[in-house]
Amino acid sequence: MTRFRLTIEYDGRPFVGWQRQANGTGVQQVLEDAVRAFTGEQVTVFGAGRTDAGVHSLGQVAHVDIEKPMRADQVMGALNHHVKPWPVSALRVEEVDEDFHARFSCRQRAYRYRIVNRRAPLTFDRGLAWRVGRPLDTEAMRAAARHLVGRHDFTTFRHVACQARSPVKTLDLLEVERIDDEVHVLAMARSFLHHQVRSMVGCLALVGIGKWRPEDMKAALDARDRRALGLNAPPDGLYFLWAKY
Amino acid sequence: MTRFRLTIEYDGRPFVGWQRQANGTGVQQVLEDAVRAFTGEQVTVFGAGRTDAGVHSLGQVAHVDIEKPMRADQVMGALNHHVKPWPVSALRVEEVDEDFHARFSCRQRAYRYRIVNRRAPLTFDRGLAWRVGRPLDTEAMRAAARHLVGRHDFTTFRHVACQARSPVKTLDLLEVERIDDEVHVLAMARSFLHHQVRSMVGCLALVGIGKWRPEDMKAALDARDRRALGLNAPPDGLYFLWAKY
Structure with a gap:
C-alpha cells in the first residue's frame, strides 16, 4: 500500500x-x-x-x-x-509517508476570495467571482479586516450547521488587495469554521461600499451572534489556495 | 443620431x-x-x-x-x-464624433495569446487557453519572435481565405512573457492578416518545445508560402486586448 x-x-x-x-x-x-x-x-x-x-x-x-x-x-x-x-x-x-493525513496533519490553510468590482456584468467569470457594482473602498476594508485577525470567538461568522466543536479560531491573516478592477481577500488560518471566509468577506464588502464603518466589524465580532452578520458572500468567488503541513 | x-x-x-x-x-x-x-x-x-x-x-x-x-x-x-x-x-x-470609425480609424490593435504550460489538464481554462504539456523555452521563443517584428510579407502566417489586399504588414511588437505556469504572447500591429497571430503563436510553440530552432522562424517567414507554416494555434487562447485610435 x-x-x-x-x-x-x-x-x-x-x-x-x-x-x-x-x-x-x-x-x-x-x-x-x-x-x-x-x-x-x-x-x-x-x-x-x-x-x-x-x-x-x-x-x-x-x-x-x-x-x-x-x-x-x-x-x-x-x-x-x-x-x-x-x-x-x-x-x-x-x-x-503513512503518517501524512491531508486533513489532520494540516497546519495552515489559505483561501482567496475574488470580487470583481465593476458595473459591467461578468462574462468569463460567471460563477467564478462575486461582482460588486458599487466602488469598494479597500482602505476601509483593510481597517475592518484588522479587527478579525487573531484568536476570537467567530460565532457571528459561522454557519448554523457548522460542526466544529468550538467557535474559537485563530485567524493568521486577512488581507485585502486591489488588482485592477478586482478586489481579492486572502485568508489564512490553521482551520476555518463553516462559511467563515464567505461571512467575513460579505461584511468586508459592506464596509467597502460604506454601509458599515470599519468599527462595525468589531461590533459584529463581539456580538458572538449569527444575527449580527451583515452579509454572507456567495460561493462563486471562493478559492481554496493551498494547505501547509 | x-x-x-x-x-x-x-x-x-x-x-x-x-x-x-x-x-x-x-x-x-x-x-x-x-x-x-x-x-x-x-x-x-x-x-x-x-x-x-x-x-x-x-x-x-x-x-x-x-x-x-x-x-x-x-x-x-x-x-x-x-x-x-x-x-x-x-x-x-x-x-x-461621427468621424470615429471603430474599424477604419483604428491605428493599432493588440492581441494576447495565453498558453498554459503544464502537464495537468485544464479545468477553469477549457476553451480559454491552449495547454502545451511539454516545457516551453521562452528564451528561444523570444529569439524566434524577433525575426517576425517589423514590415514583412506574412504570407506564411496567413489563412488561405484571408481577404486582405496585401500580405505585407508591419508587426510593431511580439513579446513572450512567462507568468508562473502560463506563457503569454503579446502582439501589436496596425492590422493583422486572418489567422496571423494564431499562426505566429503555433510556430513559436514549436520553437518553445525544441522542434524548431529560432532561425527556422525566419526561414518560414522568408518562404512566403502557407505550406512553410509549422502549426496554427487553436482559437482558445486568443484574446483581443485593445484598439488604439
Whole structure:
C-alpha cells in the first residue's frame, strides 16, 4: 500500500462541494471513482478543506491509499484521464509517508476570495467571482479586516450547521488587495469554521461600499451572534489556495 | 443620431466569431439585436477586430449609431441588460464624433495569446487557453519572435481565405512573457492578416518545445508560402486586448 498526496484544482460550479453527497456529485466522489477505475480498489480520498457547493480550488490537498503498485506520475496520469469530463485536475501527485493525513496533519490553510468590482456584468467569470457594482473602498476594508485577525470567538461568522466543536479560531491573516478592477481577500488560518471566509468577506464588502464603518466589524465580532452578520458572500468567488503541513 | 463607442468583453466559446453569420451566432448580431430591443432601430455594429470562432475579447472596440436620444450610461445599462444571457458585456460606452470609425480609424490593435504550460489538464481554462504539456523555452521563443517584428510579407502566417489586399504588414511588437505556469504572447500591429497571430503563436510553440530552432522562424517567414507554416494555434487562447485610435 502506498499513500499519495494529491494537489487538486477544480472548478466548483458543477459540484455539490468537496464531500460525497446524495443530492449531486462531490469532487471527492469523482476522485474516488477515478481511482477505482484504474485500480479496482474502493478508496476514500481525504481532503484538507471540505469546500461548499460552488467553491473552487487552485490547490486543494488530498491523500489516498493505493494497493496496486504504481509510481506517482502514473497515478497522476491515470487520475487525470479518469476524472474526465469533470473539471478536476491533479496538478501534482507525490508519494508520502503513512503518517501524512491531508486533513489532520494540516497546519495552515489559505483561501482567496475574488470580487470583481465593476458595473459591467461578468462574462468569463460567471460563477467564478462575486461582482460588486458599487466602488469598494479597500482602505476601509483593510481597517475592518484588522479587527478579525487573531484568536476570537467567530460565532457571528459561522454557519448554523457548522460542526466544529468550538467557535474559537485563530485567524493568521486577512488581507485585502486591489488588482485592477478586482478586489481579492486572502485568508489564512490553521482551520476555518463553516462559511467563515464567505461571512467575513460579505461584511468586508459592506464596509467597502460604506454601509458599515470599519468599527462595525468589531461590533459584529463581539456580538458572538449569527444575527449580527451583515452579509454572507456567495460561493462563486471562493478559492481554496493551498494547505501547509 | 448619436454615435457611441463601445468597449466590449466577450467569452468567444459559444460564438461563430465576431461577424454575423448564417451558421450560428456572432457577437455583432447579439449587440445589434440588443440595440434593436431598446431602440426599435435596425443598426449595424462595426468592430475593430473581426475575431474568429472561439476567440475572446477583453477590450474589443465597436461603434454604433442610435437615433433615439440616449445618454452613454443609459446605452451601457440597456445593452448589458439586453445581451443576456450571452457572455458579452459592455465595459464602457462613450459618445464620439461621427468621424470615429471603430474599424477604419483604428491605428493599432493588440492581441494576447495565453498558453498554459503544464502537464495537468485544464479545468477553469477549457476553451480559454491552449495547454502545451511539454516545457516551453521562452528564451528561444523570444529569439524566434524577433525575426517576425517589423514590415514583412506574412504570407506564411496567413489563412488561405484571408481577404486582405496585401500580405505585407508591419508587426510593431511580439513579446513572450512567462507568468508562473502560463506563457503569454503579446502582439501589436496596425492590422493583422486572418489567422496571423494564431499562426505566429503555433510556430513559436514549436520553437518553445525544441522542434524548431529560432532561425527556422525566419526561414518560414522568408518562404512566403502557407505550406512553410509549422502549426496554427487553436482559437482558445486568443484574446483581443485593445484598439488604439
